[in-house]
Amino acid sequence: MGNPIDFIAERLPLDDVMDALKHKQVPVHKRTIFYYLGGICLYLLIVQVITGILLLFYYQPTEALAYESVKFIMTKVNFGWLVRSIHAWSANLLIFSLFIHLFSTFLLKAYRPPRELTWMTGMALFGICLGLGFTGYLLPWNELAYFATKIGTEMPASIPVVGDLIKEFLRGGPSVTGVTLTRFFAFHIWILPLALAGVVGIHLLLVQKLGMSRPLSQESKNNRSMPFLPHFALRDLNVWLVVLAVLLGLSYYFPAHLGNPADPLSPTPIGILPEWYFLFMFQSLKLLPAHILGIEGELVGMMFFGLAALFVLLVPFIDKKSANGLKSPLFTAIGWVMIAFVIGMTIWGRLG
Amino acid sequence: MKQTILEKTRMNKSHKVRNQSLSIVCALVLFTTSATLSYAESDTEIGAHLKDNTCISCHLNEVDDDNTELTEHFLDGIHARRGIFCADCHGGDPTAEDEDDAMDESAGFVGIPEREDIPEFCAKCHADPNYIRGFNPNLPTDQFAKYKISGHGKLLFKNHDSKVAVCTSCHGVHGILPPDDPKSPVYISNIPETCSNCHSDSTYMAGRDLPTDQFDKYQHSVHGIALLENGDRGAPACTGCHGSHDARRPEPSGVANTCAQCHNFIREMFVASPHKAAFDDEDISECEVCHGNHNIQKVTDDMLAGGDESVCAECHDSDSKGWAVAQEMSAHIITLRNKIDSISHIVDSARKIGMDAEDAIYTLKEAKNELVKSRALVHTFVADDVSAVTDVGLEKVKEAGVSGQELLENFDFRKRGFLVSLSVILLLSILLTMKIRAMNGSSNVSE
Structure with a gap:
């Protein structure tokens, strides 16, 4: 056997991949900064996988040992506090970046043809990451996580016919118990990551295949671009370094806390809130009256969010103007209303 | 909606002002029904007794008579609830319509007992185990026997000092409530104030060899704060140390035993110590010498030798x-x-x-x-x-x-680690930025 790189290159289409990357161009305009968000999300996802695997060396997903094992990681394992803190902060930053990535893509109308599938796979990734956040939050089995999960898993119960079934499926029974913990663990480390890996692969393939979308507002102004390799890739790398510094700073100054162990027999603490990224939904549902036009308020809220998610998922097919290369102010306005709604409700939920 | 007897009786009074004769009928009807509503546990006794009880109907409806209040209170008390009514204590015939017949001595009417006779008056029932067992087998029947040997009882029976406390002084008169009822004057947290009604009244206590500042001291003591402010019903009230029916001033030799009711381990240590014999020889009350009595404060280390509040110095010379x-x-x-x-x-x-x-x-x-x-x-x-x-x-x-x-060292290590990491990242970032700028020189942007 000669040169191992040549050996591999002869057997795998590496040259084709490299050629594609070498020929890939990234548009240059005043909104180019938003192209870094996808890379940031990918980077944070890699951090999540690495830190998650490290945590798995010590974490024990049982009702009796979950809390103690996390405590052991935080206090006894070398750099355990850092790994867990990075995992927790990286999860929050990932979802924050996904929110910005999603809304910036929406406002720049990057979903228009031929990138409908890129948009839809991105939406799926967003949903999977929310699921990872929700399931991961319970794993330390502390008081806050226990009651937040109790409230979170209660929400689907208002869906007609299948509501209770979904609730019981999520909980593994009528209430949140050790069975819920092992179930969430399975979702968190196997089911959702496998789905994530598949969808990320398709999403990246589509991004490479179809390239970056140039916003409608910039299309007429210039056609400037830069090569992905090495120019944009090096800039990406620089951004990743900044994100790493932010992650380390947050983990050092605000290490993840563990709180008190979960006690299913204790009453729900006053002012218990879900994670910040679910707060806008929680607050909206809280504000709804018990009944709207004879239908249960919570059900109306769930239907609203369901339809809103469906609308956003299918927006490439609904926004005809953008598809035809025309300006689409209505969808821009919808985008800003959604952003204002999410931010407003989140702040209200936190302060109220 | 359920109404209390008191509310019903107040309603009844307003009726009476307008129509005296109608009110008598209403009173009987209302009391019969209200008793049924309010005392489900003993509705038959109360209902049956009230129906024909002329003591209640007359005394309740005499508007200008203080007895109205008296009967109302009585109906809220434990005796009425257990079916014990006026004639059971005062005698007379509660079925007689005529006032003279109802309160005829030949019918056993004894009227209002003299204050000096009250303990014996109550003891007719409360010292009779057979009678009491019919109502509450757990209720002791030794109160009168204890009272006789108490400070109060001795003064009453030997000196005929009728100012001393009798049963009604602490328990109330007609509206007597069980001691576990928070409204009862002998409920644990109400006891200090009940005792203080007499013991803090310097005029009432004049001529007796007793201080009147016990309550003031007690309420600022560890025990008083625990009971009155923190609601700790395990903390002692006056009766915790002095007893209740047999209330008396502890002898010096008995003080330690009194404290030992709760502080038993401390007592055992003290008894095994060299102080015990010395205190006995001097007839000094043990715990009280260092800790006081009504004004017991939280102990501090300054109470030991050398401290500002040293109690050791009271007896021990500095070279002993x-x-x-x-x-x-x-x-x-x-x-x-x-x-x-x-x-x-x-x-x-x-x-x-x-x-x-x-x-x-x-x-x-x-x-x-x-x-x-x-x-x-x-x-x-x-x-x-x-x-x-x-x-x-x-x-x-x-x-x-x-x-x-x-x-703390670990935190410092983290700090150093963070700063080193940050420096490495910054350096890499600067190098990358330089590289990017260098590449910018060679046209990287195409039209």
């Missing part, structure tokens, strides 16, 4: 052996206390900067437990006993200190 032992005990305790304080500061600093100091905090708690034990062991008056415990405490403090120090 006893003083030396007290100083030694004090030194052990204060050393442990100071060590705990300084290490607590370290552990707290580690906790405040976000380190997980739970193990160190737990170890410190163990040390604090040893400190509490050592303070109790002062009552052995043996320095070695105290030091044996403080030594264990000092070991725990040392352990917590090492743990706290490690946390």
Whole structure:
């Protein structure tokens, strides 16, 4: 056997991949900064996988040992506090970046043809990451996580016919118990990551295949671009370094806390809130009256969010103007209303 | 909606002002029904008795008569609830319509008992085990026997001093409530005020060899604060130390036994100590000499030898052996206390900067437990006993200190690590930026 790189290159289409990357161009305009968000999300996802695997060396997903094992990681394992803190902060930053990535893509109308599938796979990734956040939050089995999960898993119960079934499926029974913990663990480390890996692969393939979308507002102004390799890739790398510094700073100054162990027999603490990224939904549902036009308020809220998610998922097919290369102010306005709604409700939920 | 007897009777009164004759009928009807509503547990007794009870109907409807209030209170009391009515104590015929017939001596009417006769009056039933068992088998029947030997009873029966407390002074008269009812004057947290009604009244207590500042002192004492402010019903009220029906001033020799009802371990230590014989010889009341009585305050380490509030100095000269032992005990305790304080500061600093100091905090708690034990062991008056415990405490403090120090060092390590990492990242970022700028020089942007 000669040169191992040549050996591999002869057997795998590496040259084709490299050629594609070498020929890939990234548009240059005043909104180019938003192209870094996808890379940031990918980077944070890699951090999540690495830190998650490290945590798995010590974490024990049982009702009796979950809390103690996390405590052991935080206090006894070398750099355990850092790994867990990075995992927790990286999860929050990932979802924050996904929110910005999603809304910036929406406002720049990057979903228009031929990138409908890129948009839809991105939406799926967003949903999977929310699921990872929700399931991961319970794993330390502390008081806050226990009651937040109790409230979170209660929400689907208002869906007609299948509501209770979904609730019981999520909980593994009528209430949140050790069975819920092992179930969430399975979702968190196997089911959702496998789905994530598949969808990320398709999403990246589509991004490479179809390239970056140039916003409608910039299309007429210039056609400037830069090569992905090495120019944009090096800039990406620089951004990743900044994100790493932010992650380390947050983990050092605000290490993840563990709180008190979960006690299913204790009453729900006053002012218990879900994670910040679910707060806008929680607050909206809280504000709804018990009944709207004879239908249960919570059900109306769930239907609203369901339809809103469906609308956003299918927006490439609904926004005809953008598809035809025309300006689409209505969808821009919808985008800003959604952003204002999410931010407003989140702040209200936190302060109220 | 359910209405109380009191509300019903008030309604009844307003009817009466408008129509006297109608009100009598209404009163009977309302009382019969209201009793049924309010006292489901004993509705048959109350209902049956009220229906034909002329004592109630007459006394209740005499608007200008104080008896109205009296009967209303009575109906809320335990006696009415158990089916015991006026004639059961006062005699007479409650079925007679005519006032003279109802209160005829030939019908056993005794009227209002003299104050001096009240204990015996109540004892007719309450000292009769067979009778009481029919109502409440757990209710003691020795109250009268105890009362007779109490300070109150002795003054009443021997000196015919009718100003002393009798049953009604503490329990009330007609609306007597069970002692576990929070409205009862003998409910545990109401007892100090009930006793103080007489014992804090300097005019009423004039001529007696008793102070009148007990309640003032008690309410600021550890016991008073625990009971009256913190609602700790395990804390002693006056009766906790003096007794209730047999209330009396404890003899010096009995004070320690009184305290030992709760502080038993301390008492055992004291009895085994050299102080016991010395106190007995001098006829000194044990606990009270150092801790006081009604005004017992939270103990401090300053009460030991050398402290500002040293009680040892009351008896021991500074060159005596006893003083030396007290100083030694004090030194052990204060050393442990100071060590705990300084290490607590370290552990707290580690906790405040976000380190997980739970193990160190737990170890410190163990040390604090040893400190509490050592303070109790002062009552052995043996320095070695105290030091044996403080030594264990000092070991725990040392352990917590090492743990706290490690946390602080670990934090410093994290800080250094963070700064080094940040520097490396910054350096890499600068190099990358330089590389990007260099590439910008060679046209990287195409049209």
